[in-house]
Amino acid sequence: MDDFELVKQIKKGNSNAYRFMVSKHERLVFNIAWRMAGQHQADIEDIAQEVFIKVYKNIKSYRNESKLSTWIASIAWKTSIDFIRRKTRNKLNFTDEPELHETQYENNVFENIKQSELKKVVSETLAKLPVQYQSVLSLYYLEEFSYAEIQEITNMPLGTIKSYLNRAKNIFKSEIENKHGHNAIQLLYNDK
Amino acid sequence: MEKKEDKDRKFETLMQNALSDQQFYIPDNFADRLTQKFNIRNMKHRLLTEWGLKLLIIIGVTGGSALVFILSGSDIISSFIHNYYPIILILIITVFIFFFDQVLLKLMFFLKDIKKHNSK
Structure with missing residues (x-):
């Protein structure tokens, strides 16, 4: 089933299509939530759940211009950022630059x-x-x-x-x- | 001498391996739980739409009948206006009973069915 047909079925209220969509994209959503919002399993699950509820609520606004996975990933990204903002009380700083301390190791061959x-x-x-x-x-x-x-x-x-x-x-x-x-x-x- | 693409591919594989070390798990019933929420939401939406449509039909029929009475010069309307308090009360109670029967009760049975299905 391609993205267009899947979305069409979800819009019609087909629960099997929705289940299929969740199963297909859950790893992607969990991965983004985990990378963005930290290490707590409960937090990751909450974010993922919120993402898929948003997907359903906003499915009518999905245009077939991009892949469904890209659209879902963008929702996951925004939801994770909102989650971090809520948790850190707006102290979100995305201008952080990596601070890696150079350490001298022995030069193995x-x-x-x-x-x-x-x-x-x-x-x-x-x-x-x-x-x-x-x-x-x-x-x-x-x-x-x-x-x-x-x-x-x-x-x-x-x-x-x-x-x-x-x-x-x-x-x-x-x-x-x-x-x-x-x-x-x-x-x-x-x-x- | 290895080509640049081969070396980039090696780096890519290395990155993929490192990135696939994910410290989370996806619960087995995650999709089922969400599908249940999807079904409940759909059911709520369907019941409210149906109730709204039925209510609109009833209001339409009542309004039409009132118009006929007004145009025919019947004094039923004026007696309604004089006794508006009990009539409005009866209307509110009727709308609530209609809402309870058409939406809340059906939704409660639906949720009960889901609970029953989950406990199996």
């Missing part, structure tokens, strides 16, 4: 580095990034949205999105380099 170690470095670095960086990275790499779709979801300028992705990439490069030496980075990139 590249051959000794395992994929799991690289993954660990990436995960640790990721956790240190501000939420908006994490979310944009997640939308791009995990959910595989295009720049234009991320722009639609987040309402951020295209330049900001590209800059987030590039800066994050550079941060990962330098973190991996710090921990595993220059050779490690050479395997991943040849533009270094």
